[in-house]
Amino acid sequence: MTTIRFLASRLVKSIVILLCIAVLNFFLIRLAPGDPAAVMAGEAGASDEIFLQQLKEKFGLDQPLLVQLRIYMWDIVRFDLGFSYRQQMPVSQLIFERLPATLLMTGTAFVLSILFGVVGGVLAAQKPGSWRDTGIMTAAIIFYATPLFWIALMAVLLFSVQLGWLPAFGFETVGSGYTGLQRALDIARHLVLPSMTLALFFMAVYARMTRASMLEVASMDFVKTARAKGVPDKLIQRRHILRNALLPVVTLAGLQAGQMIGGAVLTETVFAWPGIGRLMFDALLQRDYNLLLGVFLVSAMLVIAVNILTDIVYRMIDPRIGEGA
Amino acid sequence: MLKTIILSTVIALTAGPALAESPKSGGRVNVVVQPEPPGLMLGLVQNGPTQMVAGNIYEGLLHYAPDLSPQPQLAESWTVSDDATTYTFNLVKDAVWHDGTPFTSADVVFSVDTFLRETHARLRASLVHVESITAPDDHTVVFQLKQPFGPFLGIFEVGTMPMIPKHIYDGTKYADNPANNTPIGTGPYKFVEWQKGSHILLAKNEDYYVEGKPHIDEIYYHVIPDAASRSVAYETGKVDVLPGGSVENFDVPRLTALENTCVTDAGWEFFGPLSWLWINTRSAPMDDSRFRQAIMYAMDREFAKDVLWNGLGKVATGPASSATRFYDNNVNIYDHNPEKAKQLLAEMDYDGTPIRLLPLPYGETWQRWGEAVKQNLEEVGIPVETVATDVAGWNQKISEWDFDLAFTYLYQYGDPALGVSRTYISSNIAKGTPWNNVSGYTDDGVDKLFADAAIAPSDGERQVLYTEVQQKIVDDVPVAWLLELGFPTIYRCDIKDLVTTAIGLNDGFRDAWLDR
Numbered sequence: 001m002t003t004i005r006f007l008a009s010r011l012v013k014s015i016v017i018l019l020c021i022a023v024l025n026f027f028l029i030r031l032a033p034g035d036p037a038a039v040m041a042g043e044a045g046a047s048d049e050i051f052l053q054q055l056k057e058k059f060g061l062d063q064p065l066l067v068q069l070r071i072y073m074w075d076i077v078r079f080d081l082g083f084s085y086r087q088q089m090p091v092s093q094l095i096f097e098r099l100p101a102t103l104l105m106t107g108t109a110f111v112l113s114i115l116f117g118v119v120g121g122v123l124a125a126q127k128p129g130s131w132r133d134t135g136i137m138t139a140a141i142i143f144y145a146t147p148l149f150w151i152a153l154m155a156v157l158l159f160s161v162q163l164g165w166l167p168a169f170g171f172e173t174v175g176s177g178y179t180g181l182q183r184a185l186d187i188a189r190h191l192v193l194p195s196m197t198l199a200l201f202f203m204a205v206y207a208r209m210t211r212a213s214m215l216e217v218a219s220m221d222f223v224k225t226a227r228a229k230g231v232p233d234k235l236i237q238r239r240h241i242l243r244n245a246l247l248p249v250v251t252l253a254g255l256q257a258g259q260m261i262g263g264a265v266l267t268e269t270v271f272a273w274p275g276i277g278r279l280m281f282d283a284l285l286q287r288d289y290n291l292l293l294g295v296f297l298v299s300a301m302l303v304i305a306v307n308i309l310t311d312i313v314y315r316m317i318d319p320r321i322g323e324g325a
Numbered sequence: 326m327l328k329t330i331i332l333s334t335v336i337a338l339t340a341g342p343a344l345a346e347s348p349k350s351g352g353r354v355n356v357v358v359q360p361e362p363p364g365l366m367l368g369l370v371q372n373g374p375t376q377m378v379a380g381n382i383y384e385g386l387l388h389y390a391p392d393l394s395p396q397p398q399l400a401e402s403w404t405v406s407d408d409a410t411t412y413t414f415n416l417v418k419d420a421v422w423h424d425g426t427p428f429t430s431a432d433v434v435f436s437v438d439t440f441l442r443e444t445h446a447r448l449r450a451s452l453v454h455v456e457s458i459t460a461p462d463d464h465t466v467v468f469q470l471k472q473p474f475g476p477f478l479g480i481f482e483v484g485t486m487p488m489i490p491k492h493i494y495d496g497t498k499y500a501d502n503p504a505n506n507t508p509i510g511t512g513p514y515k516f517v518e519w520q521k522g523s524h525i526l527l528a529k530n531e532d533y534y535v536e537g538k539p540h541i542d543e544i545y546y547h548v549i550p551d552a553a554s555r556s557v558a559y560e561t562g563k564v565d566v567l568p569g570g571s572v573e574n575f576d577v578p579r580l581t582a583l584e585n586t587c588v589t590d591a592g593w594e595f596f597g598p599l600s601w602l603w604i605n606t607r608s609a610p611m612d613d614s615r616f617r618q619a620i621m622y623a624m625d626r627e628f629a630k631d632v633l634w635n636g637l638g639k640v641a642t643g644p645a646s647s648a649t650r651f652y653d654n655n656v657n658i659y660d661h662n663p664e665k666a667k668q669l670l671a672e673m674d675y676d677g678t679p680i681r682l683l684p685l686p687y688g689e690t691w692q693r694w695g696e697a698v699k700q701n702l703e704e705v706g707i708p709v710e711t712v713a714t715d716v717a718g719w720n721q722k723i724s725e726w727d728f729d730l731a732f733t734y735l736y737q738y739g740d741p742a743l744g745v746s747r748t749y750i751s752s753n754i755a756k757g758t759p760w761n762n763v764s765g766y767t768d769d770g771v772d773k774l775f776a777d778a779a780i781a782p783s784d785g786e787r788q789v790l791y792t793e794v795q796q797k798i799v800d801d802v803p804v805a806w807l808l809e810l811g812f813p814t815i816y817r818c819d820i821k822d823l824v825t826t827a828i829g830l831n832d833g834f835r836d837a838w839l840d841r
Contacts, residue, residue, distance in 0.1 A: 032717065032718070035717075038721055038759070040363070042716070042760070049755060050446070051446040052757060086363045087363060088505050088506060089506070160561055161557055161560055169549055174355075174523065174545055268550075269551050271554070272550060274548075275522070278522060282361070285717065287717045
């Protein structure tokens, strides 16, 4: 099957999946007690029936559920994610203003975790049982077992409060007037703590997985054959072992991309990072249906896109995959 | 003959602690806003964070001193007719909207009679007493009441009656007006930008009608969702002001011990936040007043104040906060007396039916408080089952009367007719909304006393009625009062005159200046 046909079939499947996700989400959200009108009335500190009725009409909650669903699905098909009455803005605008911050943080965390995780795993696998191996694997276990929010708080206490090296929250220094390179550096400084916090867990997972996978592949017959033929060790490590050992890591990376948004909720809350993880969390607490559905849909799209990308990477690493599939 | 209450503008505007030192101009202040407000258009949204930010953009006709006496703002003086039914306000002459349009009496009539009547649930309840609002000239507004309404001069503060620009909103669909995202008021600060999820920036209004004010150039409101991170933001110097309720109470002693740090619980007098447990009086055993009294005797409220609230606030004596007008403490005082509680329970043959307690999902302090109350009640033999919810679920359960006991706190707005009676009168029982009489308490005597007191012609007559109703309610215990909450504002001591009025930070930056 050619890559083009493969992509086309995946895209068609994705659209069907997305529509199913949208319907499912629509009903799931309504299972939670309370609706946006009740929340807003509650926050206003005073309310009467007129006020509540006004809100319900505004949100379209006075319509039967199936009518609401029909309106919502028709909007989705036309790429309209609706309006967030709570935030007084179109949902798509809210999401796309906040998406870059999340992509920057999760992207950085993603790259960091793969880079350090794989390198750590390779270093550990080269001399199993050595001090180097034990050290790397102990660190991995610690990061794997420690809750994200605790790491985040400790990092803030150490690097921001005690040492004063790194900013504790925010995307950039508010009101600094920085531009160009200076601004980029400022953002980078703010990026360190949240992205490291988010990266540590997966870094640990990759390190362990790479190590195990390397050791497994190293004992296989084709590696022995290569050794017997006199191929240099460096080349065996890179071309024969690592290449094959990376496949499970790629699988996991695909999964990680999906989980990143979930992890981002916590990290973005602790570090006051203005991304969509927090947008989603706030929308959930406020029962801001349109916004919540919008974030769900966009993150579902991202996950599907990452999955397709993963498949392509698979085919690049091992061209046999996908043949005849 | 007019009974005249004209306050000299000159005296009122220069009075206050600012006289001691001469204010310096300039500088920037960083403030925490929590949670992020849903919008800044004060006529459409009135939740706490919105009022705190937008109170510096919009203005009311009056504001209130800490003793709740009315002070001039957009109205420089006012007169009340002898029969207390005609209120005439003289507006300041040189106020302009932030877009340069002059502020006139037409804006007042539009704001109150057209805009807020449609959008503002709380004001709407007070406007029932208003027959007409007219503007004889550009700078005079006359409110004609149907009958005397005691608390009338108490509804002109910015959160209750913000002035809305007629030239922007007249004839539009208010909720969809694009101007909602760039609010325009007459206040000391102008809206500059709002980066959602990050910060809101306000800048000094150079054309403000009060000579020499405001003093500070820029105010940044930072959105920091995590309570621990808000403490860190203060500790690391990123923010200078932590408004009441923005950090967990157990962090307050540590933060106030920091260098150059001041703390005050002033600035909440107008709101008089009073906490209590809703008691669902519709079902047994809560329908028995002896059971409700037993709850009052069982609770150790001094402990809650000292341990959970760091000693801030006061133990509540009844339905009115001590900062509210017509407060009377000549009532039965419920001390911590578990023996008396047990005695009352025995007397009514309480069978040990477990009751459900709904804590307030507003953070750690409230969770701990729920645990403390649970322990107190179980000590006297009332088994308690705690129900966990988030804010939306809590609202739903309260509105649908799906609870036995539930934590809450409400504002009183300075006058029993505005913020107290709504909790106890039977005409205010309506399923589906969270802030009315959700206890389901009905008593004809209480209804009549509240109704008469609201429209009694003189303060003396009102006091007699309110004293009587407070005594009656305290004996009946339709809700179990907890504390008059003391919310600490934590700030750097070099910010001067930050809290000068009864609504504190909500309009605080009009007077504040930096001694740096």
